[in-house]
Amino acid sequence: MRPAILTPLFASVATLPxxxxxxxxxxxxxxxxxxxxxxxxxxxxHLPQGTIDRRNRPKIAEAPLDSMVLIQVRVVEHRxxxxxxxxxxxxxxxxxxxxxxxxxxxxxxxxxxxxxMGATRWVSGxxxxxxxxxxxxxxxxxLDEAGLARLPPVxxxxxxxxxxxxxxxxxxxxxALARLPSFPEWLDPAFLQQRKFPAFGEALRVxxxxxxxxxxxxxxxxxxxxAYDELLASQLALVLVRATSRKAGGRxxxxxGRIANKILAALPFKLTGAQTxxxxxxxxxxxxxxxxxxxxxxxxxxxxxxVALLAMxxxxxxxxxxxxxxxxxxxxxxxxxxxxxxxxxxGLVVALLTGRDSAPQRRKTLAALADGSIDIAxxxxxxxxxxxxxxxxxxxxxxxxxxxxxxxRLALGSKGEAVDVLxxxxxxxxxxxxxxxxxxxxxSLLREKPAGRQPIETRAVPLERxxxxxxxxxxxxxxxxxxxxxxxxxxxxxDLDLAAAEERAAVLRQFFGDKVGVVHGQMKGRDKDxxxxxxxxxxxxxxxxxxxxxxxxxxxxxxIMVIEHAERFGLxxxxxxxxxxxxxSGKSTCLLLxxxxxxxxxxxRIEIMRETEDGFRxxxxxxxxxxxxxxxxxxxxxxxxxxxxxxxxxxxxxAIARDDAQLIFARDPTLQSERGQALRVLLYLFGRDEAMxxxxxx
Ligand code: ADP
Ligand code: MG
Numbered sequence: 001m002r003p004a005i006l007t008p009l010f011a012s013v014a015t016l017p018x019x020x021x022x023x024x025x026x027x028x029x030x031x032x033x034x035x036x037x038x039x040x041x042x043x044x045x046h047l048p049q050g051t052i053d054r055r056n057r058p059k060i061a062e063a064p065l066d067s068m069v070l071i072q073v074r075v076v077e078h079r080x081x082x083x084x085x086x087x088x089x090x091x092x093x094x095x096x097x098x099x100x101x102x103x104x105x106x107x108x109x110x111x112x113x114x115x116x117m118g119a120t121r122w123v124s125g126x127x128x129x130x131x132x133x134x135x136x137x138x139x140x141x142x143l144d145e146a147g148l149a150r151l152p153p154v155x156x157x158x159x160x161x162x163x164x165x166x167x168x169x170x171x172x173x174x175x176a177l178a179r180l181p182s183f184p185e186w187l188d189p190a191f192l193q194q195r196k197f198p199a200f201g202e203a204l205r206v207x208x209x210x211x212x213x214x215x216x217x218x219x220x221x222x223x224x225x226x227a228y229d230e231l232l233a234s235q236l237a238l239v240l241v242r243a244t245s246r247k248a249g250g251r252x253x254x255x256x257g258r259i260a261n262k263i264l265a266a267l268p269f270k271l272t273g274a275q276t277x278x279x280x281x282x283x284x285x286x287x288x289x290x291x292x293x294x295x296x297x298x299x300x301x302x303x304x305x306x307v308a309l310l311a312m313x314x315x316x317x318x319x320x321x322x323x324x325x326x327x328x329x330x331x332x333x334x335x336x337x338x339x340x341x342x343x344x345x346x347g348l349v350v351a352l353l354t355g356r357d358s359a360p361q362r363r364k365t366l367a368a369l370a371d372g373s374i375d376i377a378x379x380x381x382x383x384x385x386x387x388x389x390x391x392x393x394x395x396x397x398x399x400x401x402x403x404x405x406x407x408x409r410l411a412l413g414s415k416g417e418a419v420d421v422l423x424x425x426x427x428x429x430x431x432x433x434x435x436x437x438x439x440x441x442x443x444s445l446l447r448e449k450p451a452g453r454q455p456i457e458t459r460a461v462p463l464e465r466x467x468x469x470x471x472x473x474x475x476x477x478x479x480x481x482x483x484x485x486x487x488x489x490x491x492x493x494x495d496l497d498l499a500a501a502e503e504r505a506a507v508l509r510q511f512f513g514d515k516v517g518v519v520h521g522q523m524k525g526r527d528k529d530x531x532x533x534x535x536x537x538x539x540x541x542x543x544x545x546x547x548x549x550x551x552x553x554x555x556x557x558x559x560i561m562v563i564e565h566a567e568r569f570g571l572x573x574x575x576x577x578x579x580x581x582x583x584x585s586g587k588s589t590c591l592l593l594x595x596x597x598x599x600x601x602x603x604x605r606i607e608i609m610r611e612t613e614d615g616f617r618x619x620x621x622x623x624x625x626x627x628x629x630x631x632x633x634x635x636x637x638x639x640x641x642x643x644x645x646x647x648x649x650x651x652x653x654x655a656i657a658r659d660d661a662q663l664i665f666a667r668d669p670t671l672q673s674e675r676g677q678a679l680r681v682l683l684y685l686f687g688r689d690e691a692m693x694x695x696x697x698x
Contacts, residue, residue: 013176460592
C-alpha cells in the first residue's frame with residue numbers, strides 16, 4: 001500500500017486549481033509515462049531548466065543586447081501593419097532612448113489595450129539591434145505597476161510543449177507545491193548535515209521558486225538533495241530486486257530448437273554473426289538456474305526483434321510462455337503483425353493484448369493466457385495489469401525503444417516466479433549508464449547490420465533551397481517512394497520562423513494534395529494511429545510529423561527522410577530519426593534541411609551524420625559535443641530514466657547512493673526500522689513500488 005501522505009502527489013494534474021481537462025492533456029504529453037496520466041508529482045519533478053533574472057532593470061541606453069531585460073517605458077506611437085501585412089510595431093521610450101516593440105500575427109485589440117498611448121509600462125524581453133534601431137520582438141511580458149509587483153524577481157523557466165507555455169507551467173507548479181506533505185526524513189542525519197542538504201520538500205520549494213539564478217544550479221544543495229534521493233531510490237530498488245531475484249532463482253529453460261529451426265527455415269536470409277552470438281548468450285542465460293537480466297542493444301534495424309522472437313521460441317520449446325512488451329500500442333501491433341507469419345509457420349500461438357481490446361476479446365485472451373493455450377503474448381503495459389495471469393511465464397522481453405524504466409520491468413518480472421528478462425534498446429548506452437539504470441545487467445550488442453542494407457545517403461541542404469527539395473520529392477513520389485518530413489517541436493510563441501508541422505503540411509499539400517498526411521504529439525491517440533496507418537498502407541505518401549515518429553512504425557517503402565531545422569536536433573535524435581528509413585533494400589536518402597548560419601556544434605553534428613551510420617560512434621560523439629551544445633527537447637536531455645539526477649554532474653552522488661543502499665539493505669533488509677519506513681515512502685515516491693512488492697513477497 002502506498003503511504004497515505006503521498007496520495008495528493010499521485011493525483012492527476014487535473015486536480016490542480018486552474019488545470020482543466022485540456023491543459024491536463026498537454027501535461028500528459030509533457031510529463032506522463034506511457035500508460036498513465038501526468039500526476040502532481042511529475043510536475044514537482046519537472047524542475048526549471050533556467051531562470052530569468054528580472055532584478056536587472058536598466059535604462060534603455062544601458063541595456064545590454066541579447067539578454068533578458070526588464071525596462072520601464074512610455075508608449076509613444078502605434079504602427080499597425082500597412083494593409084495588414086507584416087508586424088505590428090509599437091514605439092516606446094524612456095529618458096535615454098527608444099525601442100520598437102515588434103509583434104507578428106498578434107491580436108491588435110490586445111496590443112491596443114495592453115499598451116495604451118502615453119501609458120507607462122514594464123516590458124521584458126531581449127533587445128536586439130535591427131538596422132540601427134533597438135527592437136524587442138514579442139516581449140514576454142507587458143505589465144503595469146501592479147503586474148510588476150506580482151512578478152517574482154527571479155523567474156523559473158521550464159521545458160515546455162506546444163500550447164503549454166512557461167506561465168501556465170509556473171502556475172500549475174505553484175499549485176503542486178501547495179500539495180507537498182511533510183515527509184519523514186529518509187536520509188542519514190549525519191550525511192544531511194555534512195552536505196547541508198535541505199529537507200526534500202523544502203528542496204523542491206527552493207528549486208521551483210529560485211531567489212537567484214544560482215538557486216537552481218545542479219550543484220546547489222537543493223538540487224543535489226533531490227538528485228541524491230532519486231538515485232538512492234533507484235539504487236535501493238536495484239539492491240532489493242537483486243536480492244530477491246537471486247533468491248527466486250531461474251527456470252533453466254532449455255529448448256530443443258524445433259520451433260526456432262522452423263522460424264530460421266522460413267526466413268529469406270541468414271542471421272548475422274552478431275545475432276547468432278547474442279542468441280548464444282541469451283540461451284545460455286535461459287538455461288541457467290539463475291535469473292536472466294540482459295540488455296540487447298542495437299541500432300534500429302539491426303535485427304533485435306528477430307533475436308527476441310527466437311529467444312521466446314526457445315522458452316516455448318521448453319514448455320513455457322513468453323511475453324513481449326512494447327512502449328506504444330502501434331509498436332505492439334507492429335511486432336504482432338510482423339511476428340505472426342513466422343509464428344504460424346513455426347506453430348507458435350501468438351496473441352496481442354492492448355488497452356483497446358473489447359471486453360469479450362480481452363476476456364478470451366486472458367483465459368487463453370491463463371490456461372497456457374497462448375505461447376507468446378505481445379502487448380503494451382496492459383500486459384502487466386493485475387488482471388493478467390499467465391499459466392507459466394518464463395521470459396519477458398521488453399522493447400524499450402528509447403525509454404527506460406526499471407520499474408516497469410520489475411512489474412513484469414513479478415508476473416512469473418522466476419521470469420527471465422530481456423530488454424531491447426535502440427539507444428546505445430555507455431557502460432556506466434547501464435550500471436545505474438539497470439544494475440548489474442548483462443549486455444549483448446548487435447553492432448553489425450544485416451547484409452544487403454544500402455548505406456543511407458545523407459545530405460545537408462540549406463532551407464533556402466526548399467524549392468529544389470520539393471521538386472526532387474515530387475519526382476521521387478512519382479516513382480512510388482514514401483517520405484517522412486520531420487519538423488521540430490514548436491515552442492511557446494517565440495521563434496516564428498520555426499516550421500510547424502501543420503504549416504509545412506499545408507504548403508506541401510499545395511503541391512501534392514491529399515498524398516500528404518500529418519501526425520503530431522497533440523493529436524489524439526486514435527487520430528495518430530490512423531495517420532500512421534494511412535502512411536504505412538501507402539494511402540499517403542508524405543508523412544509530415546513532429547518527432548513523434550521517433551518511436552514510430554516500420555514502413556519499408558519509406559526511403560526519404562527530410563529533417564527540417566536539423567540544426568535544432570541533437571545527434572542522438574537525428575540518428576534515431578534517420579533510422580526510420582533504409583530499412584528495406586531500396587536506396588534511401590536523408591536530407592538535413594538547416595537554417596544557416598550554423599553554430600559550431602550544429603555544424604559538427606551534421607558532419608558526423610554525413611560521416612557515419614554507426615549508432616555507437618554517434619553516441620560517443622554526442623556525449624563529447626553535448627557539453628557545448630544544447631539538445632532540443634526536455635526528454636532528450638539529462639539521464640534516461642532519471643528526472644532529477646543527471647549523471648554528467650551527479651555521478652559522484654551515484655557512488656555514494658550505491659554504498660548507502662547496500663548499507664541500508666545489510667542493516668535492515670525488510671525496511672522495518674524508523675528510517676526503513678521513511679525509505680518506503682521514498683521508494684513509492686519515485687515509483688519503485690514494484691521493489692516493495694518483491695520485498696513483501698520475499
Ligand atoms: P530492430 O528490432 O533491431 O529494429 P528488426 O528485428 O525489426 O530490427 O529488423 C529490421 C528488419 O531487418 C526486419 O525487416 C527484419 O526482417 C530484417 N532482418 C533481421 N535480421 C536480418 C538478417 N540477419 N538479414 C537480413 N535481414 C534481417
Ligand atoms: Mg524493432
